[in-house]
Amino acid sequence: MSTVNTTHKACTVNPLKLSQPVGGALAFLGLEGCMPLLHGSQGCTAFGMVLFVRHFRESVPLQTTAMSEVATVMGGLENIGKAILSIHQRAKPKVIGICSTGVTETKGDDVDGYLKTFMAEHTELGDLQVVYVSTPDFKDAFQDGWGKAVSQIIQSLAEPRVPVVTGAVNFLVGSHLTVADIEELRDLSEAFGLKPTILPDLSGSMDGHIPDDFSPITLGGTSLDAIRNLGSAELTIAVGEQMRPAAEMLMARTGQSYVLFDRLTGLEPNDQLLDCLSQISGRPVPLKYxxxxxxxxxxxxxxxxxxxxxxxxxxxxxxxxxxxxxxxxxxxxxxxxxxxxxxxxxxxxxxxxxxxxxxxxxxxxxxxxxxxxxxxxxxxxxxxxxxxxxxxxxxxxxxxxxxxxxxxxxxxxxxxxxxxxxxxxxxxxxxxxxxxxxxxxxxxxxxxxxxxx
Missing domain, CATH: 3.40.50.1980 (Nitrogenase molybdenum iron protein domain)
Structure with missing residues (x-):
C-alpha cells in the first residue's frame, strides 16, 4: 500500500501535469473526419497545438471558439455556434468534438442545452455530429480529459441496440498508449481471427503517414459507423483504469460486458490478454506469440x-x-x-x-x-x-x-x-x-x- 500526498507549494515549478482539454482534444483526434474544438481563448488552443505538433511532428487539426474578455463575462454560446458553422463550411468534418476550458466553465453556460437548440435550428448541417464534453482545466488532468471524452463519444454516438457480430471485439485504449501500442493490439486480435474496433484510434490519424491529398480534418481513426456499432462486439477490452468509466458507459448503453486490463506491459498481463482473445475466438494462441x-x-x-x-x-x-x-x-x-x-x-x-x-x-x-x-x-x-x-x-x-x-x-x-x-x-x-x-x-x-x- 502507498500513501498518497498532494504538494501544497505556492506555485508549480516545471509542471508535469497537462490539462483536461488537451487530453479530450487528443481523444477526438482518434476519430475519423473529426475536428476538435476548444471552447475557450485562443491561447488555450495554441498551447495544445504546439504540444501536439512537437510530440507527433505532424500537422494537427485543432480549432478554437476564440473567447474574448467580453464573451467570457457575458457568455460565449454564440461563439460556439459561429465556430460550428465556420468549421462545417470550410472543413466539412463528420464530427466536431468540443472540449470546454476553465474560462468557459467558470461562467457556467448551459452548452448542452444550447447545442440541442442550435442543431435543431440549423438543418443545413445535415449529418454533422457534435459531441460536447466538460473538461475544465482547473481540475483533474490529461488522462481524465481523455477518459471523459471517450465516455461522451460513447454516450452520444453508440447505438443502444445492435445485433451481435461473431468475432467482433472492442478495445477502449487509454491515453498512455502510443500509436505503435494500438497497432500491436490490432495485430494481436486479428491473429486470432477477430475483428477489432479501437476507440480512440490514433494509429489511423496520428501515425505519421503521408496522405495523397491535404485534409483539414483528421486523416483516419475510428469511423462513425464503427462507433455506432460498438454494441455489436462480443466483448469490450478496456486498457487502463482511466477507461473503466467509458467501458461502464458502453455496458449501460448496450448491455455489453467488458474486461479491464490495468496494464499490458509485463509477462503475466499479456498471458491474460492472449488467453482472453483465445477464449473469444475459440482458437489456440498462435505459435509466433x-x-x-x-x-x-x-x-x-x-x-x-x-x-x-x-x-x-x-x-x-x-x-x-x-x-x-x-x-x-x-x-x-x-x-x-x-x-x-x-x-x-x-x-x-x-x-x-x-x-x-x-x-x-x-x-x-x-x-x-x-x-x-x-x-x-x-x-x-x-x-x-x-x-x-x-x-x-x-x-x-x-x-x-x-x-x-x-x-x-x-x-x-x-x-x-x-x-x-x-x-x-x-x-x-x-x-x-x-x-x-x-x-x-x-x-x-x-x-x-x-x-x-
Missing amino acids: RRQRSQLMDAMLDSHFFFGGKKIAIGAEPDLLWTLATWLTEMGAEIAAAVTTTHSPLLEQMPCNEVLIGDLEDLENRALGCDLLITTSHGRQAAERLHIPFVRMGLPIFDRLGATHRMSVGYRGTRDLLFEVGNLLMAHEHENHPDSWPLPEAYHAARSPLALS
Missing part, C-alpha cells in the same frame, strides 16, 4: 541482474505510472520516487511508500540518489543535474524522433522496453563501477546449460 513469450522470458533472465536493487524515480500520469512501477518492481527494482498528476484508484496500490501529486521539481528532489529517472522530455534537465540515466516516457516527447512508434505493450513491446532500460542501467553501472566489469559470475552461472535445465 508463444515464441515471443519465450523471447521475453529469456530477455528477463538476461537483464534482471541489472535491475535488481536499482532505485527508480518516475513522473507520469497515473495509468502510465502504474504500468512502469509495477513492471519495474517485478524486475527487482525499487520505486524510490513516484510523482503523478491526478487522483486514481491505482495510486494507493502502487508498489512504493509514497505517491505525490506534484510537479517535476518534486520529482527531482525525491530522485536524489536514484539510478534512473523516467518522465517526459521536460525532465531532461533534472536528469542532467542528477547525473543519472533518463528514459523519456509519456507526452510530450519532443527531443527524440519516433515517440509515437515506440511500443511497450505485448511480449515484443515489453522485451524492447526491457532492453532499452536495461542497457541504460548497465552503462550507468559500468561508468560508476568500472571494476565490476565484466559481468559477475552469478550471471554466467544462471546462463549455464545446467542452470537452465
Whole structure:
C-alpha cells in the first residue's frame, strides 16, 4: 500500500501535469473526419497545438471558439455556434468534438442545452455530429480529459441496440498508449481471427503517414459507423483504469460486458490478454506469440541482474505510472520516487511508500540518489543535474524522433522496453563501477546449460 500526498507549494515549478482539454482534444483526434474544438481563448488552443505538433511532428487539426474578455463575462454560446458553422463550411468534418476550458466553465453556460437548440435550428448541417464534453482545466488532468471524452463519444454516438457480430471485439485504449501500442493490439486480435474496433484510434490519424491529398480534418481513426456499432462486439477490452468509466458507459448503453486490463506491459498481463482473445475466438494462441513469450522470458533472465536493487524515480500520469512501477518492481527494482498528476484508484496500490501529486521539481528532489529517472522530455534537465540515466516516457516527447512508434505493450513491446532500460542501467553501472566489469559470475552461472535445465 502507498500513501498518497498532494504538494501544497505556492506555485508549480516545471509542471508535469497537462490539462483536461488537451487530453479530450487528443481523444477526438482518434476519430475519423473529426475536428476538435476548444471552447475557450485562443491561447488555450495554441498551447495544445504546439504540444501536439512537437510530440507527433505532424500537422494537427485543432480549432478554437476564440473567447474574448467580453464573451467570457457575458457568455460565449454564440461563439460556439459561429465556430460550428465556420468549421462545417470550410472543413466539412463528420464530427466536431468540443472540449470546454476553465474560462468557459467558470461562467457556467448551459452548452448542452444550447447545442440541442442550435442543431435543431440549423438543418443545413445535415449529418454533422457534435459531441460536447466538460473538461475544465482547473481540475483533474490529461488522462481524465481523455477518459471523459471517450465516455461522451460513447454516450452520444453508440447505438443502444445492435445485433451481435461473431468475432467482433472492442478495445477502449487509454491515453498512455502510443500509436505503435494500438497497432500491436490490432495485430494481436486479428491473429486470432477477430475483428477489432479501437476507440480512440490514433494509429489511423496520428501515425505519421503521408496522405495523397491535404485534409483539414483528421486523416483516419475510428469511423462513425464503427462507433455506432460498438454494441455489436462480443466483448469490450478496456486498457487502463482511466477507461473503466467509458467501458461502464458502453455496458449501460448496450448491455455489453467488458474486461479491464490495468496494464499490458509485463509477462503475466499479456498471458491474460492472449488467453482472453483465445477464449473469444475459440482458437489456440498462435505459435509466433508463444515464441515471443519465450523471447521475453529469456530477455528477463538476461537483464534482471541489472535491475535488481536499482532505485527508480518516475513522473507520469497515473495509468502510465502504474504500468512502469509495477513492471519495474517485478524486475527487482525499487520505486524510490513516484510523482503523478491526478487522483486514481491505482495510486494507493502502487508498489512504493509514497505517491505525490506534484510537479517535476518534486520529482527531482525525491530522485536524489536514484539510478534512473523516467518522465517526459521536460525532465531532461533534472536528469542532467542528477547525473543519472533518463528514459523519456509519456507526452510530450519532443527531443527524440519516433515517440509515437515506440511500443511497450505485448511480449515484443515489453522485451524492447526491457532492453532499452536495461542497457541504460548497465552503462550507468559500468561508468560508476568500472571494476565490476565484466559481468559477475552469478550471471554466467544462471546462463549455464545446467542452470537452465
